[in-house]
Amino acid sequence: MRPLKTLKRLYDETNQVVVTEKGSPPxxxxxxxxxxxxxxxxxxxxxxxxxxxxGVPNPKAAIRWALNHPEGMEPLHALLRPGMKVTIALDDISxxxxxxxxxxxxxxxxxxxxxxxxxxxxxxxxxxVATALHRRMTDAEMKRMVGDKIFTAFHxxxxxxxxxxxxxxxxELERTAHGEVVALNRRAxxxxxLIYVNINLVPMDGGHKSVGTGLSNYxxxxxxxxxxxxxxxxxxxxxxxxxxxxxxxxxxxxIDQHLKVFHIETVLNNRMFDGxxxxxGKREEDFTEMDRLKFQALRYTLSKLPRVAKRKMMMSIPAxxxxxxxxxxxTEACHEKTLEAxxxxxxxxxxxxxxxxxxxxxxxxxxxxxxxxxxxxxQVMGLGYLFNLNRGIPLVKKGGVIILCHPAYDEFDPExxxxxxxxxxxxxxxxxxxxxxxxxxxxxxxxxxxxxHLYRKGNAYHGxxxxxxxxxxxxxxxxxxxxxxxxxxxxxxxxxxxxxxxxTLAEAIDLAxxxxxxxxxxTLVKSAPxxxxxxxx
Amino acid sequence: MxxxxxxxxxxxxxxxxxxxxxxxYYAMNRGSLSGIAGRxxxxxxxxxxxxxxxxxxxxxxxxxxxxxxxxxxxDRLVVLGQEMLEDVLKPAVFPKAQDLIDExxxxxxxxxxxxxxxxxxxxxxxxxxxxxxxxxxxxxxxxGIATGKVIPPIIEGANKAHAIRDYCVxxxxxxxxxxxxxxSFSDYAMLAMVGRPTAVNPDVRLRSIAxxxxxxxxxxx
Numbered sequence: 001m002r003p004l005k006t007l008k009r010l011y012d013e014t015n016q017v018v019v020t021e022k023g024s025p026p027x028x029x030x031x032x033x034x035x036x037x038x039x040x041x042x043x044x045x046x047x048x049x050x051x052x053x054x055g056v057p058n059p060k061a062a063i064r065w066a067l068n069h070p071e072g073m074e075p076l077h078a079l080l081r082p083g084m085k086v087t088i089a090l091d092d093i094s095x096x097x098x099x100x101x102x103x104x105x106x107x108x109x110x111x112x113x114x115x116x117x118x119x120x121x122x123x124x125x126x127x128x129v130a131t132a133l134h135r136r137m138t139d140a141e142m143k144r145m146v147g148d149k150i151f152t153a154f155h156x157x158x159x160x161x162x163x164x165x166x167x168x169x170x171x172e173l174e175r176t177a178h179g180e181v182v183a184l185n186r187r188a189x190x191x192x193x194l195i196y197v198n199i200n201l202v203p204m205d206g207g208h209k210s211v212g213t214g215l216s217n218y219x220x221x222x223x224x225x226x227x228x229x230x231x232x233x234x235x236x237x238x239x240x241x242x243x244x245x246x247x248x249x250x251x252x253x254x255i256d257q258h259l260k261v262f263h264i265e266t267v268l269n270n271r272m273f274d275g276x277x278x279x280x281g282k283r284e285e286d287f288t289e290m291d292r293l294k295f296q297a298l299r300y301t302l303s304k305l306p307r308v309a310k311r312k313m314m315m316s317i318p319a320x321x322x323x324x325x326x327x328x329x330x331t332e333a334c335h336e337k338t339l340e341a342x343x344x345x346x347x348x349x350x351x352x353x354x355x356x357x358x359x360x361x362x363x364x365x366x367x368x369x370x371x372x373x374x375x376x377x378x379q380v381m382g383l384g385y386l387f388n389l390n391r392g393i394p395l396v397k398k399g400g401v402i403i404l405c406h407p408a409y410d411e412f413d414p415e416x417x418x419x420x421x422x423x424x425x426x427x428x429x430x431x432x433x434x435x436x437x438x439x440x441x442x443x444x445x446x447x448x449x450x451x452x453h454l455y456r457k458g459n460a461y462h463g464x465x466x467x468x469x470x471x472x473x474x475x476x477x478x479x480x481x482x483x484x485x486x487x488x489x490x491x492x493x494x495x496x497x498x499x500x501x502x503x504t505l506a507e508a509i510d511l512a513x514x515x516x517x518x519x520x521x522x523t524l525v526k527s528a529p530x531x532x533x534x535x536x537x
Numbered sequence: 538m539x540x541x542x543x544x545x546x547x548x549x550x551x552x553x554x555x556x557x558x559x560x561x562y563y564a565m566n567r568g569s570l571s572g573i574a575g576r577x578x579x580x581x582x583x584x585x586x587x588x589x590x591x592x593x594x595x596x597x598x599x600x601x602x603x604x605x606x607x608x609x610x611x612d613r614l615v616v617l618g619q620e621m622l623e624d625v626l627k628p629a630v631f632p633k634a635q636d637l638i639d640e641x642x643x644x645x646x647x648x649x650x651x652x653x654x655x656x657x658x659x660x661x662x663x664x665x666x667x668x669x670x671x672x673x674x675x676x677x678x679x680x681g682i683a684t685g686k687v688i689p690p691i692i693e694g695a696n697k698a699h700a701i702r703d704y705c706v707x708x709x710x711x712x713x714x715x716x717x718x719x720x721s722f723s724d725y726a727m728l729a730m731v732g733r734p735t736a737v738n739p740d741v742r743l744r745s746i747a748x749x750x751x752x753x754x755x756x757x758x
Binding site for chain 2: 167
């Protein structure tokens with residue numbers, strides 16, 4: 001039982017940053033499909049996500065209002081005329097994470113938009129999942145995303161996945177002033193109107209990136225999905241400091257010159273957990289006895305299950321997200337408002353950087369929904385997404401240490417990630433240099449007919465995708481001095497990734513202090529739920 | 538760009554038929570009722586023997602099996618080969634086979650079929666699917682009549698691997714950049730020979746090997 005005065009002090013704490021004191025509770029930290037419960041050294045700063053913002057009271061009304069009051073464009077109904085050709089592109093299963101409870105935000109938007117199109121005499125409508133080089137969504141996943149009624153009416157002839165390797169399915173527009181290839185799905189490019197239905201989970205998403213990447217091909221993606229662009233990005237989660245976004249903006253502007261694009265962007269809050277796992281969205285200081293009981297029960301259950309079953313169980317828990325904003329209209333004007341809403345939810349002010357930053361790596365990333373978080377994805381989560389979730393200033397100091405909590409198991413999904421397997425086992429033993437990998441091997445993987453076939457006809461990520469995952473960690477790799485993976489169950493995975501390993505988090509902290517000094521500042525970022533640190537120096 | 542090739546086994550990989558189906562077609566088109574009956578019944582009677590030989594040694598199976606062609610005329614076999622394409626092979630081509638070949642073509646690969654079947658049965662299919670070359674078994678003919686013997690080396694097992702290596706040397710192709718596709722564990726040597734092996738509609742043993750060696754596994758069905 002905690003002393004009353006401690007409880008009082010902790011409950012008075014309302015901000016998102018808590019400094020560990022004597023009597024602070026142990027922290028619940030994701031470690032793949034498991035959880036760690038760790039006491040942290042005194043003085044360790046713990047950064048929490050903001051509480052979920054209140055969702056809009058009536059999502060359908062908010063969507064209708066946005067369609068009728070778009071930014072920088074006429075209302076959607078005014079753009080429609082009978083007999084016109086309309087394509088609706090949708091974000092794929094990489095958003096949101098975990099997949100949200102049904103109805104998905106895309107379904108809610110589509111139900112309204114399709115009704116409006118039908119009322120306006122628009123019958124030539126195709127729905128395209130904007131997968132870019134991601135894996136094709138399965139029929140069951142596509143059905144879940146839009147609901148039975150829409151799926152039955154449109155699938156498979158008028159509701160399908162984008163195919164970036166269809167030789168007849170892509171058109172190239174003029175290049176940007178920087179020489180970047182602008183390629184677009186033919187059906188979308190030849191439509192009278194393209195409507196893009198987006199889910200904005202992090203500020204990297206949306207805007208020009210939606211159409212410019214989601215409906216493009218390998219030749220176009222090469223312009224910005226490369227190590228140099230990522231190195232030149234302070235953070236690709238903060239568009240104003242991101243060379244990646246500067247490139248996608250240039251590409252998107254060319255598309256906007258050729259095609260009328262009407263964006264519908266939805267912003268979700270960060271209510272990733274609810275019910276039995278609702279405590280994961282709380283600070284440990286706010287845990288009730290019931291929360292502690294639920295955690296112990298979950299941990300016990302997980303400890304008794306094989307990893308496959310744990311993964312299945314965790315993947316089957318959808319997130320009860322609420323829509324907190326809906327914006328529509330022209331690409332840039334609409335997206336500006338979307339970003340504001342994103343930051344209201346995700347941005348957490350933090351004073352100063354840390355020598356050592358700890359992240360728990362959860363079981364899911366944008367690239368392994370219903371699959372395995374393989375070593376390359378652990379890498380992209382650590383040095384890519386989590387490192388980049390800042391507003392331009394990384395939370396970890398230059399040359400500092402990142403500690404990732406994950407078992408780093410050597411497991412891959414041969415159906416979703418076949419090219420990752422070759423990348424990891426054949427290329428990484430030779431070099432970890434992203435520039436060399438790009439120069440020597442990217443093209444070979446991208447054109448490998450087996451990988452192209454698995455991408456087009458199976459449910460595999462494109463042959464170039466493991467390279468993108470490696471590049472995605474490039475600015476993190478260049479910035480930090482050391483990465484330690486705490487709880488790694490083997491030696492070879494951390495070694496191939498260029499990391500060190502320890503059995504426990506405590507050992508990892510000791511090892512990190514060995515590199516940064518005993519007085520090193522330490523921060524634990526409690527993500528998920530997702531948060532984006534706004535570091536002030 | 539380095540010159541490279543994609544080598545495809547045919548039976549079970551690109552089409553769902555095998556050499557027994559092919560022979561059955563010839564047997565059924567013998568030209569006379571007694572001929573049809575004789576060859577069909579003879580083939581049917583030997584099914585257990587064929588199965589046993591195939592299980593023990595693919596080379597023995599091929600050698601023994603091709604004896605059944607003895608006495609058939611060369612021009613007849615060639616004409617029937619064309620007809621068989623329409624009647625038997627075309628409907629049996631796996632739905633995604635052409636896509637796979639087209640993808641290899643776009644990647645700059647020379648397309649080569651390598652099969653234990655007889656050349657006159659595969660040539661029309663190779664033309665249909667757009668192969669540049671065929672490496673197949675060749676029947677020996679004397680005076681325009683098949684002897685039932687195959688001109689060595691018989692294309693199967695390890696010999697497929699040798700044939701691929703020789704082909705790459707002859708055409709200045711990079712073996713380590715080349716692809717091979719097969720459905721059967723009996724083609725392990727051929728798959729292991731190239732730098733980019735892929736299992737297609739694999740049998741249990743090949744699937745297991747493919748997983749162990751991290752080879753991609755495709756399903757063209």
